[in-house]
Amino acid sequence: MNALQPRIRILWVGRAIISAGIVGGVGYAAAMYADVPVEWPIAIAGLLLVVGVLHALLRYRNWRYEIREDSLYLERGVLTEVRTAVPLVRIQHVDSRRSALERLVGLASTVVYTAGSRGADVRIPGLTPDDASALRERLKRLAIEADGEDAV
Amino acid sequence: MKLSPISVPYRAVQKSGSLLFILVFVGSTGSSGFGGPLLALAAFAVLAVSIGYELLYYRRFSYELTADTLDLSSGVFNRREREIPYGRIQNVDVSQNIIQRALGIAAVNVETAGGGSTEAVIRYVSAETAETLQTDVRDRKRGRDRREGASADEPAAEPEALFSIEPSELALVGVLSFDPRVPGAILALLTGSVPFVSPILPGDVSGIGLTVLIIVVGVAVIGLSWIVGAISAVVNYWGFRLTQTEDELQYERGLVQRYSGTIPFDKVQTVTIEDNPLKRRFGYATLGVETAGYAPGQANGKGSEAAVPLASVDRVHRLAHELEAFGEPEFTRPPKRIRRRYAVRYLLAIGALTAIAFAITRFYSIPFPWYVPIGAAVLTPIAAHYKWLHRGYWLGEDHFVARSGFWNREAKVVPYYRIQTVIDTRTIFQRRWNVGTVVADTAGSLSVLGSDAAALDIDRADVERIREELTDRLQASLEERRRDRKPASGFAWIDTVEDPALPNPVDFDSLTPAITAAGSEDADRSPDSTKTDRSPDSPKADRSSDSPKADRSSDSTDSDQPDRAEE
Structure with missing residues (x-):
């Protein structure tokens, strides 16, 4: 069985980071605008980041x-x-x-x-x-x- | 050959119709600054332009039946020339709506596999031409298949009536039809109009009054969708008839819009038998036939155009066996423990529903008994049991049969040689229960909607086995078909090997390292070595080198082929 090139992790992890960043950014702006504590969107983005990175790494491992x-x-x-x-x-x-x-x-x-x-x-x-x-x-x-x- | 001349005015009116309608509408209101004459002029201009365009279209459009292909050339601005080999045509459909029937014209759609759309659209020819086109394509296909045998000149066999819908069956189809789109549409309408309706409602609606109101509305919605479903089903399946020629299935149906088409037997991908508790109670079932072509004018949005909407179980089974002789399936069910999972799933759905009801009643402070959905929990064990009971798979002699559905029970019959890919999946929840799903994907168009032939929730140990089994049986049945076909077709490359006088044109051994090197990870390979073009000769050479395999028994597919296998 062949595995993928390890470098693909850069791509997938990068993608997870970027999408978490976008969610965080949009959430942050919305929180500022709506006067909600900014910790919430940051926490959500952080969670997304962890899950996304973990998913990317496991995805590579299982391919x-x-x-x-x-x-x-x-x-x-x-x-x-x-x-x-x-x-x-x-x-x-x-x-x-x-x-x-x-x-x-x-x-x-x-x-x-x-x-x-x-x-x-x-x-x-x-x-x-x-x-x-x-x-x-x-x-x-x-x-x-x-x-x-x-x-x- | 040309289109029917009537198609010019018909297409022109059809295309510019909506624009003309708007113009007339604007003119009739009369409030705008436009004068009547100006509008008339605009309407005239629109009509003139579209007639001009359609005339050009008519002049450019031509089709021709050559010896091997159906040639079409068309296009006013963008020219398009197409040649469709007869062997690739999946079906030829003719449809006529009520206006076209009055004018005596018909639309012809030629379907090939692949792509989500019709390959060739001939709009419009006279009804007789459409019919001759249908039969001509069929005859030429047959002629092409049997060019060696001189039977091509034989007249087409008289079609044999296979099925025609009885009035009682048609009535039952109507009764059992339910249009699910209607409740959706009504719901969308209602939610939009709530702010306008609520002030009209009497202010002191008690809990009981509201419940009654909701029940009345619900019954009305169900009744209406039932009536709409019944009417559309009867209109769709009016005069449904299936006939069979030697190698084709022909169907005809429709009251307002008339459909007729042909399905070659060798293009049939899957056969589906469907029923629900009501149909089972009265001994009826539904039959679907799926081809790889995109199906036009489908009833109820499904892609199976030759579906028998309803017939007695006997007739459906006879017809299904006529199409695919799959024998008497004995289904293997998922493990019994899985029933608990289904029950939990239903309970979760009921819980979610209750939560939503609770949230709504709280939010709007409506005295509605939000706990009503909980009552359905009593039914979950029964539903879970039936879901389990209906699920199952069977590996037959030549067919894979998979059945599922708690209410609408559906058995799908897939001949092994129609399998495209075999996919097994295990979701995170399935892994918890130690089960998995094996899907036999075919080139059918129905499966786009997600109803592939699948052995659902089978034991983990079986998943692996069945996946392997399906791929092996696909290979074996392909092998068998190839062997069967060999005497008929004049294809040479298996036979040439048997001829000892023929020298092997390519040194096979010298190819082997190149093949293995191409895919392995660490073999050193220059880009040139992989790009060497050996396609013209070598496949043939490779084929002949291992072709004795084709003459061995079908289980030879299991044997090792060192040049291909890779660990």
Whole structure:
């Protein structure tokens, strides 16, 4: 089972900090305006920060993926543990992509698309750019091999 | 081929209709500074422009049935050319509303899998053309499938009547229909009008009076939504008919708006049988058929266009087996302990309701008996038991069947070869009870609403097993289908290996390290080595190297393939 790049934690923890900061800022301004003790929004933001950071770290710890004989298998989730098996025959197409934030920490992700309705796109974040494109190529080849003549 | 000429004025009026209506409305009030002639001129201009546009649209729009594809070219400002292979067409639907029926035109929608919208919209052709288009596409599809066999020239088999709704069944559909949108709309209306209504109410409303008032309003709301539901159901399913040709299901329904369409059997994703205590009491059930295409003009907002709204249980089961021969399911239920969880869940919901009622009565100081909802707590053990009783899954010979629902019981039949992904989830609460959920995702459109075929709350030990089992059976059934198809299709790459004279064009061993290196974490790899383009030949080569597998028994999918497996 492969883990994600540890650097993804920077991204996820950073995201948690920023959203806690926004909530805190807005709450602070609102409290000033409404004449409510400012300790309240600060406490809420602090709690959000702790929960968010913890969630991000656990999320990284629980993320696993591997390519099995005939499927792509993923394990993830903190509160709800999710395990997904994407049969290689069902792969419609594969993307590797880098968002602006991902580029900032030098990461990329690979997205696998199926014709399904719920698990229609499966994203593997936290890969190095090389790994992401290698994974894309490999999944593409395996999908062609698996010969999904009628992928629907 | 062209659209029907009548479509030009019809589309023009349809598109500019609302604008014209506003103009007429403004003109009729007459209070504004606009004079009548000016308005008439504006209306005329709007109509002229839209007729002009529709004329251009008519001139640009053309469709053609070629040997392999349905070609469409359209667009006034943005041109669009499309070729839809017959093999990818999920269904062809024809619909006519009452005005279109009077004019003798019909709209044709061509659905393919994927995407949330209709692939090709042909608005409008004459009703006869629509029908011929439907049958032509079907014939060409069949012709394409059997080009080798000379049966393409054979006339289409006479459709066999599968189902047609009886008047008594239609009446029952109406009686059992309930439009849930009506209470919502009324509630929204009421909450908006409370400030206006409350002063009118007599000031000295006693607790009993208010309770009676609430009950009366509630009964009225339920009655109204029931009537609305009944009317819309009867209008929707008027003259419902299902017919079956050799490889297709055809349906027809509707009183005001007439729908007809075809569903190829090989595009059917899941079959759903639904009932509730009322239907069970009278021995009826509902059948849904789901395809991967986006379904237009659905009754009650669901995506299954060939749903049999109501029929006796026997007929529904016969029809369901006609579509998918899944046998007699024996459901495995979740562990019994889970009933306590359901009971707790219901109790929590009742508690929340009571709390809200309490808060409202306190806040507005209304003497309403807020403790009324607590009475429902008596029913929780029964509800929890039935919820548990109805949940279950079954792994059949070729099908996965999952059932759930406390009131509306729904059994979903998924052929293994239709499974797209297998997902198992365990929420934090499920982990406490040591259970999990396995979802077999399909390409159906119904499941967008969240009703996938899922084995809910099954024991943790089973979760793992069933997930593995489902993926394995998917592989096995794909293997089987491929084997079955092999003699029919002229596909070459399995057969060529059997030919000893054929040299292996690519050295397979030299590829293996590259494949394993590509995904592993620490293998040194230059960007070039992964980007090497070997797609034209190598898949074929790889396929032929391990293709003997295809000729072994289906359990060979379990065997190790070192080149793919990775720990």
